[in-house]
Amino acid sequence: xxxxxxxxxxxxxxxxxxxxxxxxxxxxxxxxxxxxxxxxxxxxxxxxxxxxxxxxxxxxxxxxxxxxxxxxxxxxxxxxxxxxxxxxxxxxxxxxxxxxxxxxxxxxxxxxxxxxxxxxxxxxxxxxxxxxxxxxxxxxxxxxxxxxxxxxxxxxxxxxxxxxxxxxxxxxxxxxxxxxxxxxxxxxxxxxxxxxxxxxxxxxxxxxxxxxxxxxxxxxxxxxxxxxxxxxxxxxxxxxxxxxxxxxxxxxxxxxxxxxxxxxxxxxxxxxxxxxxxxxxxxxxxxxxxxxxxxxxxxxxxxxxxxxxxxxxxxxxxxxxxxxxxxxxxxxxxxxxxxxxxxxxxxxxxxxxxxxxxxxxxxxxxxxxxxxxxxxxxxxxxxxxxxxxxxxxxxxxxxxxxxxxxxxxxxxxxxxxxxxxxxxxxxxxxxxxxxxxxxxxxxxxxxxxxxxxxxxxxxxxxxxxxx
Amino acid sequence: xxxxxxxxxxxxxxxxxxxxxxxxxxxxxxxxxxxxxxxxxxxxxxxxxxxxxxxxxxxxxxxxxxxxxxxxxxxxxxxxxxxxxxxxxxxxxxxxxxxxxxxxxxxxxxxxxxxxxxxxxxxxxxxxxxxxxxxxxxxxxxxxxxxxxxxxxxxxxxxxxxxxxxxxxxxxxxxxxxxxxxxxxxxxxxxxxxxxxxxxxxxxxxxxxxxxxxxxxxxxxxxxxxxxxxxxxxxxxxxxxxxxxxxxxxxxxxxxxxxxxxxxxxxxxxxxxxxxxxxxxxxxxxxxxxxxxxxxxxxxxxxxxxxxxxxxxxxxxxxxxxxxxxxxxxxxxxxxxxxxxxxxxxxxxxxxxxxxxxxxxxxxxxxxxxxxxxxxxxxxxxxxxxxxxxxxxxxxxxxxxxxxxxxxxxxxxxxxxxxxxxxxxxxxxxxxxxxxxxxxxxxxxxxx
Numbered sequence: 001x002x003x004x005x006x007x008x009x010x011x012x013x014x015x016x017x018x019x020x021x022x023x024x025x026x027x028x029x030x031x032x033x034x035x036x037x038x039x040x041x042x043x044x045x046x047x048x049x050x051x052x053x054x055x056x057x058x059x060x061x062x063x064x065x066x067x068x069x070x071x072x073x074x075x076x077x078x079x080x081x082x083x084x085x086x087x088x089x090x091x092x093x094x095x096x097x098x099x100x101x102x103x104x105x106x107x108x109x110x111x112x113x114x115x116x117x118x119x120x121x122x123x124x125x126x127x128x129x130x131x132x133x134x135x136x137x138x139x140x141x142x143x144x145x146x147x148x149x150x151x152x153x154x155x156x157x158x159x160x161x162x163x164x165x166x167x168x169x170x171x172x173x174x175x176x177x178x179x180x181x182x183x184x185x186x187x188x189x190x191x192x193x194x195x196x197x198x199x200x201x202x203x204x205x206x207x208x209x210x211x212x213x214x215x216x217x218x219x220x221x222x223x224x225x226x227x228x229x230x231x232x233x234x235x236x237x238x239x240x241x242x243x244x245x246x247x248x249x250x251x252x253x254x255x256x257x258x259x260x261x262x263x264x265x266x267x268x269x270x271x272x273x274x275x276x277x278x279x280x281x282x283x284x285x286x287x288x289x290x291x292x293x294x295x296x297x298x299x300x301x302x303x304x305x306x307x308x309x310x311x312x313x314x315x316x317x318x319x320x321x322x323x324x325x326x327x328x329x330x331x332x333x334x335x336x337x338x339x340x341x342x343x344x345x346x347x348x349x350x351x352x353x354x355x356x357x358x359x360x361x362x363x364x365x366x367x368x369x370x371x372x373x374x375x376x377x378x379x380x381x382x383x384x385x386x387x388x389x390x391x392x393x394x395x396x397x398x399x400x401x402x403x404x405x406x407x408x409x410x411x412x413x414x415x416x417x418x419x420x421x422x423x424x425x426x427x428x429x430x431x432x433x434x435x436x437x438x439x440x441x442x443x444x445x446x447x448x449x450x451x452x453x454x455x456x457x458x459x460x461x462x463x464x465x466x467x
Numbered sequence: 468x469x470x471x472x473x474x475x476x477x478x479x480x481x482x483x484x485x486x487x488x489x490x491x492x493x494x495x496x497x498x499x500x501x502x503x504x505x506x507x508x509x510x511x512x513x514x515x516x517x518x519x520x521x522x523x524x525x526x527x528x529x530x531x532x533x534x535x536x537x538x539x540x541x542x543x544x545x546x547x548x549x550x551x552x553x554x555x556x557x558x559x560x561x562x563x564x565x566x567x568x569x570x571x572x573x574x575x576x577x578x579x580x581x582x583x584x585x586x587x588x589x590x591x592x593x594x595x596x597x598x599x600x601x602x603x604x605x606x607x608x609x610x611x612x613x614x615x616x617x618x619x620x621x622x623x624x625x626x627x628x629x630x631x632x633x634x635x636x637x638x639x640x641x642x643x644x645x646x647x648x649x650x651x652x653x654x655x656x657x658x659x660x661x662x663x664x665x666x667x668x669x670x671x672x673x674x675x676x677x678x679x680x681x682x683x684x685x686x687x688x689x690x691x692x693x694x695x696x697x698x699x700x701x702x703x704x705x706x707x708x709x710x711x712x713x714x715x716x717x718x719x720x721x722x723x724x725x726x727x728x729x730x731x732x733x734x735x736x737x738x739x740x741x742x743x744x745x746x747x748x749x750x751x752x753x754x755x756x757x758x759x760x761x762x763x764x765x766x767x768x769x770x771x772x773x774x775x776x777x778x779x780x781x782x783x784x785x786x787x788x789x790x791x792x793x794x795x796x797x798x799x800x801x802x803x804x805x806x807x808x809x810x811x812x813x814x815x816x817x818x819x820x821x822x823x824x825x826x827x828x829x830x831x832x833x834x835x836x837x838x839x840x841x842x843x844x845x846x847x848x849x850x851x852x853x854x855x856x857x858x859x860x861x862x863x864x865x866x867x868x869x870x871x872x873x874x875x876x877x878x879x880x881x882x883x884x885x886x887x888x889x890x891x892x893x894x895x896x897x898x899x900x901x902x903x904x905x906x907x908x909x910x911x912x913x914x915x
Binding site for chain 2: 035039042043044045046047048049050051052054055057064065066067068069070071072073127128131149150152185188191192193194195230233234260263264265266325329344345346380381382383385387388390392394395412413414415417443445446465467
């Protein structure tokens with residue numbers, strides 16, 4: 001969508017939303033247009049595909065609940081006809097309560113556009129060049145050793161435009177990002193196949209500026225999977241990399257601070273708001289305004305401008321992250337975390353970029369301080385348990401630490417479990433360098449996928465339950 | 468399909484036929500949805516209705532003995548835009564040439580698989596799908612209110628009517644209507660100040676597949692047991708999987724079943740499959756041997772479908788017989804690569820019953836663990852390794868069961884089926900048709 005088309009469309013949506021306000025105190029329209037381009041390369045084939053998602057969601061607050069209608073047909077005259085019918089069909093609720101969203105409507109017109117600025121716009125790079133680059137990654141990794149059976153190289157380009165319109169407000173944002181995923185595969189000494197993966201993320205094609213040294217390192221770590229053993233279940237002193245730290249923040253705490261979960265009395269965190277849950281050295285933030293990360297956006301899907309939220313501040317449980325309706329029901333200030341997977345999905349309270357803040361300890365000192373323990377390099381994901389504050393992180397790759405040194409002895413498919421407050425209380429060191437590398441998708445349960453990132457600094461945790 | 472969409476498809480076909488592509492495919496997927504979201508105190512917090520049509524083209528361009536393929540979404544039906552999209556597709560094809568293959572030929576016919584709830588389809592046609600959805604929500608919430616010591620913390624009901632149409636340059640014309648009903652609920656059991664919750668989600672084809680009384684009773688009991696549960700002690704020995712856990716193990720929601728993934732022709736082509744035709748999938752079975760089929764023809768199962776994404780006719784396929792790998796599951800492209808027949812869509816995971824009755828499996832002088840539900844079972848489909856937290860399980864000793872929650876069931880799926888007994892009794896669940904109970908003779912649950 002070029003600027004002229006965007007402005008015209010935005011103007012149309014602004015006039016369409018006024019149809020709602022003739023009958024109701026609050027309503028909004030969200031437009032999403034997203035495109036994903038993917039190139040997948042392995043030793044047998046190369047595939048290039050594109051997918052897109054485009055549509056509109058119209059929401060009316062009827063006095064008690066949201067009533068939503070969504071369509072993939074974005075023709076202006078069609079929308080006018082259908083929105084008019086939708087408004088006519090929707091009846092105001094019998095008990096009309098003042099809605100917090102209505103009280104926040106601006107009194108004068110607000111019209112802004114935001115855009116992420118990649119260093120290298122991927123649209124300026126010919127397809128042939130992209131494929132050549134991926135072939136280069138493939139060859140460098142695969143040629144490292146004959147024991148590497150195959151290497152999958154995946155390149156993703158995502159770009160989206162979102163427009164939000166309500167009374168006196170029309171916001172638009174264009175966000176893009178690129179990602180490279182490397183996945184070499186080897187045969188373990190026990191016979192089964194194993195893989196290692198690394199991903200590289202940035203706002204633009206600069207994500208593909210991966211030095212050979214990193215590609216070789218990826219291949220070398222993959223080779224370690226050949227002899228990697230399973231861990232003996234038990235409690236360990238562990239040093240978590242920023243990737244795994246991020247998952248801890250995200251899965252084990254972040255989900256429990258989602259306002260819709262709190263409203264439903266499903267979150268243990270509700271009883272701990274403004275109370276100590278962790279040592280003072282621990283702070284966790286959710287921040288969609290963190291520039292250039294996978295979970296970054298300028299405003300959420302309910303038109304609220306991005307800003308950080310302290311989930312834990314120096315050990316004290318802070319503020320829930322909230323969508324508009326949950327904030328209204330809880331009687332709290334609305335946040336900027338109302339997000340939906342697509343135009344035909346509801347908005348929920350969702351995380352964005354979630355991370356532990358950096359502390360004072362050098363990661364090298366953290367490893368040196370461990371006599372016998374595990375360094376957790378990365379993980380494939382986890383699952384939330386906001387009610388029980390249980391921790392479940394799976395698919396971790398670890399490396400033994402002995403006498404303060406990494407041994408090169410790798411462990412495969414480790415799961416982390418336990419009780420969150422106990423784990424937080426056992427954090428004894430917090431690294432001094434912040435990294436937010438995560439680049440995946442977060443689900444609410446097993447659906448409603450939104451792009452997020454997670455990270456933090458290294459953490460040293462005593463008595464961590466690993467299996 | 469509405470008149471405009473039919474016109475759009477005709478235009479696409481015309482432009483594709485007059486272009487320089489070697490072959491083409493058009494995929495049209497339309498979905499009509501009605502969802503209801505229930506929050507605490509059984510209040511409806513949101514309703515959503517939607518209509519979606521997604522149209523894409525796949526273009527194929529042959530260059531010598533190689534073929535390029537590219538799938539592109541179509542958002543504009545202006546002739547100039549379509550022509551540009553096709554040209555872009557051809558350019559992509561030329562840059563991504565692979566080993567040659569042929570697209571699916573016209574099928575003689577498609578099997579008559581029942582995947583539609585006619586009540587839902589009729590309601591959608593009248594614009595009343597939301598009323599049908601709301602009616603079911605009311606019946607569910609009414610049933611939950613009858614339960615003691617539990618409350619419904621949250622529920623979502625999503626109903627959808629969808630239509631898929633596939634056309635290609637070889638004459639394929641495959642079209643089907645289907646329906647889906649997705650139910651999620653979170654039940655909280657309480658006693659004094661103590662509370663624990665149980666989350667369940669399930670997808671069916673028909674509204675009537677939800678047995679309301681049974682569903683509410685089963686998961687209310689589960690929630691109460693989670694409330695009574697303790698943390699498990701570390702355990703090695705006999706572990707039973709039953710109820711939801713057995714089909715979560717064999718057909719994981721967020722990952723692929725390793726038993727099925729390694730049977731894919733595409734995975735074999737990538738040198739990532741551990742299977743060899745007519746060879747055992749593991750060196751030795753000490754208990755029951757695995758016999759697994761892929762079956763897309765089970766009426767009203769959520770994974771039933773009459774054709775795949777290429778328009779290849781569905782059929783039941785024996786994948787593993789008595790532990791021996793027999794057939795690849797394959798799309799047309801990879802079937803051509805491996806020199807086998809394409810097999811149609813991925814369907815229901817169908818596993819042959821075992822040799823022992825349930826009562827035999829539950830009988831043991833030693834203590835056993837039983838797992839009925841996982842928090843999230845996500846195995847590594849490549850290696851088969853897993854470490855999954857137990858949402859609800861039971862420690863069984865001297866015939867008595869004591870609930871536990873937490874701990875992790877750990878192992879490797881290929882390794883564990885070596886010492887696995889399966890029940891003679893079978894169950895049907897969404898995506899699964901197989902033994903009701905499995906018992907692993909040497910398994911590990913981590914704990915205190």
